[in-house]
Amino acid sequence: MSYEFRSVPRILCEAGALQQVGHVLSGLGAQRVMLVCDPGIVSLGFAASAQQALHAAGCEVTVFDQVVPDPSASVVKQAAAQARAFKVDGVLGLGGGSSLDAAKLVALLVNSEQSLEAMYGTDNALGQRVPLVLMPTTAGTGSEVTWVSVITDEQQCKQVVYSPQLLPDVAVLDPELTLGLPPKVTAATGLDAMVHAIEAYTSRTRKNPIADSLATAALALLGRNLPKVLADGQDVAARTAMLQGSLMAGMAFVNASVAAIHALAYPLGARFHIPHGHANALVMAPIIRFNLAQAQRQYAELAAYLLPDQRFADEATAAEAFVLAIEALVRDSGLETRLSKLQVDEQAIPSMATEVVVGIRRLIDSNPRGMTEQDVAAIYRGIF
Template structure:
């Protein structure tokens, strides 16, 4: 029962919440706003909408729109340099997890002389960041409510910054911004959010009652709405539920930890630039089945979230039904689910397995079942 729980101080969730941006930044005392996003957010018109709302409220806005998937340290440093030159007083992250992660670090670097590489790890950041508002356009990463930012270093390795300064002042959820999300992005990000909830609930290291409650509530929303948004991307009620589920799953995992699914996904993103949610989806089902012997009780408890109203003979049958439900969701996602289809070369599998067990040890330690290099390589090969 001993635990520490951190969260964002303010959350706004409603259709049209983008229109509140001016009021929010005025309340934070920021009149010069750096907007951090990717080129897709510009082409969809969302960056322009945000810029117009901010300018109408009297804010000056500069836009950095070159964030890439799994953003590199060079991209983050370029954005921070541009924000410093603009003399930004606040930062708006708008987009998917990569844009939000980059925006967090921009807000921190703008108010610090620390080089980026000194921030890698836990609680390495000194001083305060600029006022920060995060606005997701996907329902997956939960980055808008976490104090972690993951980027790729020049050696193509994932580096994570864990710092309470990365929690934003305000998280804004506007489901209208998710209506145009393509089905494959919807599937990948939705499964990513489900992974967050499942791994938080089964964590061996920082599992706690608050994260448990958030994880089960999140998984219930996500499990009952993912197929709906895949069938009809304009279902506003289901899109709202996915956004809220993603947010709650983010709050759960950042306080309880993720585990082996994320550990196996990281090298796929860093080495082969597979989007994070898709990388999680590739290994999600086999890792969950691998964990079943040690996670049976927790899986049985989670069965009600994804199979509401169903009854089971015993704990074992409930756990198996949960695993099968996840396998079915992944298989029906419409995503490519073989590493070989995504240009992953077979020779890299042992190297990635070693990276996971040695270099991402903290996540393997959170996994409900112990895992060695042979186990990891076998899982990679099962989806090759």
């Protein structure tokens, strides 16, 4: 077996860690810092706390707080222009996956003459970024430990930048920032993290033993603690476990690949602005059921981590129990599971299926079972 595994150099996990971000960035040599976030982070007071911590460490700060879900190329360009004007030498991304993805690109674009469009794809980004610290406020995307940034272009299609320069210098986990997450956001982001672990473990293209170990550890943490945080959002220990599970699932998938669940979720986010975690949750159960014929062994292995208290007579029974458990988690999440209730246009299904199979081929190639446009359309129609 041959593979390459990359990871973030430093992880800081501590309740109240937001107060340390100034010293973390100044320790990296940053003096003029851009804080990249969304309006919600401002309204919660997290942006002000981050600014205070940065000022206390002697950093000057400019704030870009206009990140939106599924951030557009124009938003990233606006942030980069503001960063250049301020002569930024460090970036702090604070928020959900959209803010972290935008922050990564800003840190790379600020000193680059390369266009954003030229960076699309794998290993096309040139040059070095400024110091970068990423701090998630949801337990889901794992973006704080990946070298991937996903944005929406002018044609409402997802574009992905894969570049090792996007890995941050430090990922900071502070469970206190997740205590106020609404149950539906908690559910969507938690299921997103579980998808990362499952798709990493069953990947056909870059599966490897390090990613496997991270994926199984993540799935055990997420499966055990998602019901706890949905029942009690103030459970700090469970919130910490969710952040750790999300981070480990992020490390797993970025080194092993995601697959069809993400492929089918992308058009739902880009075209109909369904949040990424919710979009993954919509297609998660039917795709896992679809994959069962080819992924029975892997699903049986994962059952031991998701359902540790159960014993199974054979591989087929274990795999079926795993699929049923995923279906129950989605059903009990409190999320809307029908596309027709989320303003998705049924007439868009054929073109979405084409986009998935043709335009997002790399993810379909990683799926345990091959998929045609007809398969994809059938899954969309099955949840319409």
